[in-house]
Amino acid sequence: MAEVLVLVDHDNGEVRKTSAEMLNIARRLGTPSAVFIGSNVQEAADVLARYGAEKIYVVADPAVTGALVAPQAEALAQIAGQANPAAVIIASSSAGKEIAGRLAVKINAGLITDAVDVQAVDGAAQTTQSVFAGSYTVQASATTPTTIITVKPNSAGIEMAQAAGTQVPVDVTLSDVATAAKITKSEPRQSTGRPELTEAPIVVSGGRGTGGDFSPVEAFADSLGAAVGASRAAVDAGWYPHTSQVGQTGKQVSPQLYVAAGISGAIQHRAGMQTSKTIIAVNKDEEAPIFELVDFGVVGDLFQVLPQATEAIQARRG
Amino acid sequence: MNIVVCVKHVPDAQSERTFNDSDNTTDREGVDGLLSELDEYAVEEALKLVEASEGEVTVLTVGPAGAADALKKALQMGAHKAVHVTDDAIHGSDAPATSLLLAKAIEKIGTPDVVITGMASTDGTMGVVPAMLAERLNLPMVTYASQLTIDGSAVTARRDGDTASETIEATLPALVSVTDQINEPRYPSFKGIMAAKKKPVETWGLGDLGVDAGQVGLGAAWTKVDSFAKRPPREKGEIVTDEGDGGTKLAEFLASRKFI
Ligand SMILES: Cc1cc2nc3c(=O)[nH]c(=O)nc-3n(C[C@H](O)[C@H](O)[C@H](O)COP(=O)(O)OP(=O)(O)OC[C@H]3O[C@@H](n4cnc5c(N)ncnc54)[C@H](O)[C@@H]3O)c2cc1C
Ligand SMILES: Nc1ncnc2c1ncn2[C@@H]1O[C@H](COP(=O)(O)O)[C@@H](O)[C@H]1O
Numbered sequence: 001m002a003e004v005l006v007l008v009d010h011d012n013g014e015v016r017k018t019s020a021e022m023l024n025i026a027r028r029l030g031t032p033s034a035v036f037i038g039s040n041v042q043e044a045a046d047v048l049a050r051y052g053a054e055k056i057y058v059v060a061d062p063a064v065t066g067a068l069v070a071p072q073a074e075a076l077a078q079i080a081g082q083a084n085p086a087a088v089i090i091a092s093s094s095a096g097k098e099i100a101g102r103l104a105v106k107i108n109a110g111l112i113t114d115a116v117d118v119q120a121v122d123g124a125a126q127t128t129q130s131v132f133a134g135s136y137t138v139q140a141s142a143t144t145p146t147t148i149i150t151v152k153p154n155s156a157g158i159e160m161a162q163a164a165g166t167q168v169p170v171d172v173t174l175s176d177v178a179t180a181a182k183i184t185k186s187e188p189r190q191s192t193g194r195p196e197l198t199e200a201p202i203v204v205s206g207g208r209g210t211g212g213d214f215s216p217v218e219a220f221a222d223s224l225g226a227a228v229g230a231s232r233a234a235v236d237a238g239w240y241p242h243t244s245q246v247g248q249t250g251k252q253v254s255p256q257l258y259v260a261a262g263i264s265g266a267i268q269h270r271a272g273m274q275t276s277k278t279i280i281a282v283n284k285d286e287e288a289p290i291f292e293l294v295d296f297g298v299v300g301d302l303f304q305v306l307p308q309a310t311e312a313i314q315a316r317r318g
Numbered sequence: 319m320n321i322v323v324c325v326k327h328v329p330d331a332q333s334e335r336t337f338n339d340s341d342n343t344t345d346r347e348g349v350d351g352l353l354s355e356l357d358e359y360a361v362e363e364a365l366k367l368v369e370a371s372e373g374e375v376t377v378l379t380v381g382p383a384g385a386a387d388a389l390k391k392a393l394q395m396g397a398h399k400a401v402h403v404t405d406d407a408i409h410g411s412d413a414p415a416t417s418l419l420l421a422k423a424i425e426k427i428g429t430p431d432v433v434i435t436g437m438a439s440t441d442g443t444m445g446v447v448p449a450m451l452a453e454r455l456n457l458p459m460v461t462y463a464s465q466l467t468i469d470g471s472a473v474t475a476r477r478d479g480d481t482a483s484e485t486i487e488a489t490l491p492a493l494v495s496v497t498d499q500i501n502e503p504r505y506p507s508f509k510g511i512m513a514a515k516k517k518p519v520e521t522w523g524l525g526d527l528g529v530d531a532g533q534v535g536l537g538a539a540w541t542k543v544d545s546f547a548k549r550p551p552r553e554k555g556e557i558v559t560d561e562g563d564g565g566t567k568l569a570e571f572l573a574s575r576k577f578i
Contacts, residue, residue, distance in 0.1 A: 011481060068460065068486055070452075093480070094445070098461050101449030104414055110540030111413065113444045126544065132335040132441075139544040147541075180458035181492070184474075185485035202577065224577065242464075242478055242499060249356070249437065249498045257577055267331050278575060279552075280568065286559070293552055296571045300560025308565020313578050316569065 002086035003055075004030040007076060007099065008048065009091040013040025015047045017199055020158040022089045022151060023051040025118045027161060029125050030086045033057060034165075035079055037072050038065050041167070049165025051158065056167045063174055069095050070178040073102035078172055080107050085146055087125050089118075092150040100150050110142030113150045116254065116275065125149060134274030153198045154254055189243065195227045197244060202257045203276070205229035205246050207269075209262015209283065209302055212239045216306040217261055223313040229253065229273075231263045247272035261302045265290025282306065319373035319468065320430040321364040324420055324451070325357040325392055327385035328441040335441065341536055342543035343410045344441060353388040356436035358395070358503035359496050363466060364434050365396045366501065374398040376427055380408065380419045386519070393514035394506035400519040401427060407524055410536025417450035419534065422527040424455060432473065433493040437462055448495040458488040464499040 004026040009016045019034075026032035034053035036044055041058045048056055057079050064071040076099060080088060088103065090096045092114050104111040115127035125147045129138045141147065197203060204226045206217035214228070221228045230240035232247055246253055248271040258276035263269060265281070265288055273279070274293065281290040286299045298305050329335045329349040336345045364375045377392040379385045380403040389400040403423050411419070424433060433455070438445035452459035463475035463486075473492050477484045478499070506514070524531055532538060558567050572578050 068488075069449075070459065073449075073453075094462055095479075097445050098449040098459075101413070101446030102453045104446070104540070105417065105450045105453040108540070111446060112541055113446060130549070131546075135335070135549055136337070136546050137549055138546045140541055141544055142541050144540045177456050177458055181460055181486055181488040183484050184487045186482045187484075188482045189480075224572075243480060248440065257572075257575075278577075279555075280571070282564075282568070286557070291555075291557055294557070295552075295555040295575075296568070297555060297557040298560055298564040298568055299557060300564040304562075305560055305564040305568060308563075309568040309572075310565075312566050312569030313572065316573060316578050 002030040003033050003083045005076070005080060005083060005085045005088045006032055006034050006053070007088070007090045007096070008034050008036045008044065009093070009096070010036070010038065010044055012038065013043035015044045017158065018091045018153050019048070020051040021153070021156040022091065023048070023053060024156045024159055025151060026087070026089055027052050028118065028120050032163070033083065035059070035076060037075060045165055045167060049163055050160055052161035052163050053165050054163045056165055057170050058167055059170050059172055061172060063179060064172060066183065067179040068181040068183060069098045070102065070181065071172070071174050073099045073106065074174055074178050075170065075172040076103050077106040079170060080146065087147045087149060090148070090150045092152045096150050100148050104148050107146060108144060109146040109148050110144045111148040112140050112142065114252070115149050115151045116155050118149060118151065118155070130275050134270065152252065152254065192228070194221065195225070197227045197229055197246070197251050198253055200227035201255050202226035203229050203246070203253050203255045204259040204261065205231065205263060206234055206240070206261050207231035207263030208233040208237070210234060210239065212237065214240060216303055220259070220306045220310045223310045231269050260290050261306060263290055264288045265293065319368060319371050319432065320376070321367060321373065321432045321434060322376045322378055322424055322427060322430045323357070323360050323364045323392065323397065324433065324435045324447070325361065325377050325379050325388050326354045326436070326439045327351045327379060327381045327388035328354045328439055331440055337543070337546050341410060342546060343536065351384050351387060353391040354436060354440045356438060356440055356498060359498050359500055360434045360436045361392045361395050361397060362501045362503040363496050367432070367468060376401060376430070378420065378423055378427070379403065380416055380423070382409070389519060390514060391506065393517045394510045395504055396510055399517055402519060402521045403527065404521060405523045407531040407535045410539060411534045412539040412541055413444055413446050413450055414540055415534040415538060417447050417454055419527065419529060420447070420451050421454035422529055423522060426522070426527060429455070429491055431490050432468065433457065435493070435495045437495050437497045448493060452493040455493065457491055457493045459493040460486045460488055461495045463494050463496045466494060466496065466500065
């Protein structure tokens with residue numbers, strides 16, 4: 001069976017859940033090989049093998065990780081040139097999409113972004129995407145021997161499938177232009193202790209209706225163990241960090257449950273949450289367009305409704 | 319400093335967007351189009367940069383006849399000249415082909431100090447054309463800039479990533495994609511609207527760029543849409559009005575769906 005490359009999504013060796021999901025997708029299409037770029041592969045190797053990586057290509061050159069994204073694409077292109085993979089699977093993050101775009105041009109392979117599902121059809125990859133702010137579902141495939149696919153978080157389950165996980169060190173030769181965009185300063189973001197927005201099974205978001213006071217939104221989210229998101233209006237007002245913005249120019253989330261509090265439901269916001277399984281809204285205005293999407297809605301003041309709900313949830317949980 | 323800004327003409331997100339039944343491509347005729355909102359930030363940033371020093375802003379689009387409207391809007395905002403790449407053979411082109419055409423056109427314009435693009439188009443929302451273009455032009459690239467300064471021979475940008483806020487430096491010439499956090503795009507002034515009528519717009523076909531018809535269009539695409547389906551409308555949900563028990567009802571709903 002042909003190799004399928006999975007670019008490992010990790011934070012300094014700590015493998016993200018999306019990587020296990022991507023390995024699961026890779027197993028549908030062929031024999032998974034992980035591509036690990038960075039240091040601390042030891043920490044990652046066991047996890048990758050457990051989720052099905054037969055091989056683990058390891059690129060540890062600090063020149064690759066010290067520059068912006070381009071060198072990673074060069075490394076991946078060199079590995080793909082040897083492996084002739086049926087598919088290359090990459091996480092649909094901003095960096096992931098840049099790597100995928102560059103790789104497509106380097107190896108002349110068709111690229112499909114933001115897949116929410118991937119299946120093997122007649123031996124080739126066929127993807128499912130959600131387009132036009134979630135109003136259409138599209139099936140697409142590549143016409144080239146290799147298909148490059150970026151997949152969204154939660155696009156597949158994770159399954160144990162112990163494999164060899166044989167490590168293959170890779171030396172890459174980098175071009176000058178790839179290292180011409182350098183990271184000169186990096187300020188790590190403070191962790192909130194809450195789950196990551198795109199991976200969380202429950203997301204609770206606040207909008208302009210919070211008037212800048214996110215405390216009822218946060219308390220409600222914490223009672224459910226949820227991640228906290230925000231509308232662009234709340235972000236632009238400086239009430240919540242941009243990295244928490246949900247929507248067309250923020251994060252696209254697809255959790256089991258999405259709760260919008262004090263958010264009107266503009267098309268650009270919907271583009272980031274419309275594919276959530278269950279949707280709840282709390283809004284003072286019964287005409288707010290967000291109510292067109294909901295499974296359950298409360299017309300009311302979020303400062304009354306959310307604290308009462310939080311209390312009821314805590315009471316039920318004991 | 320000379321800047322080329324890539325702008326896309328897209329179907330209006332407020333209207334019913336759909337596909338052509340005949341070939342599964344995006345319907346660009348049945349709906350109103352406009353300059354992709356996210357490209358307005360790119361135009362604005364370019365204008366600010368040349369206003370602070372000197373130079374010219376050229377706006378460039380690849381698209382059917384109607385795409386000229388996107389160029390017009392950018393010229394009204396203050397861009398100096400425009401290039402429209404259009405040809406019947408381009409219909410159905412995918413991102414690699416679009417980036418090829420943009421690259422050829424930029425080479426013909428004369429490689430500028432900076433190429434600026436939007437972060438993503440509001441129709442395809444792939445956000446991959448800038449990376450493909452940088453690859454084809456062999457330029458260093460900074461993506462998702464939320465702040466930009468250029469001095470002499472380098473560009474410095476701020477980039478707000480998921481795990482860190484980064485400062486990136488790249489040598490010129492370079493390609494930069496900008497986010498909607500970077501500025502507040504201006505509205506065309508009356509003076510701008512009048513002035514735009516006299517600004518030069520060049521129209522180039524495949525022949526002008528030395529691109530073969532077999533390299534672009536639906537037939538040459540590396541990916542294809544096999545099928546599309548309208549998502550069934552969501553079932554109308556239950557909506558209650560808070561009469562002092564809205565929060566309790568919300569918790570009951572959560573319990574009934576096993577979220578608690
Ligand atoms: C290029 C572009 C990109 C964009 N990208 C995004 C994006 O990624 N994400 C995004 O979210 N937006 C985005 N937007 C902005 C979008 O168009 C809307 O302006 C934005 O989503 C509105 O945010 P909001 O719903 O919080 O505010 P509003 O539309 O002002 O709605 C506030 C709501 O709160 C309700 N409310 C007020 N007080 C209370 C209360 N006490 N209790 C309950 N309800 C209350 C009101 O009834 C109202 O419905 C983008 C816009 C553009 C042009
Ligand atoms: N047909 C086009 N003509 C000009 N610029 C384009 C075109 N398509 C994409 N771009 C540029 O590339 C950016 C990202 O587009 P996309 O990769 O399609 O999401 C846009 O914001 C534009 O700056």
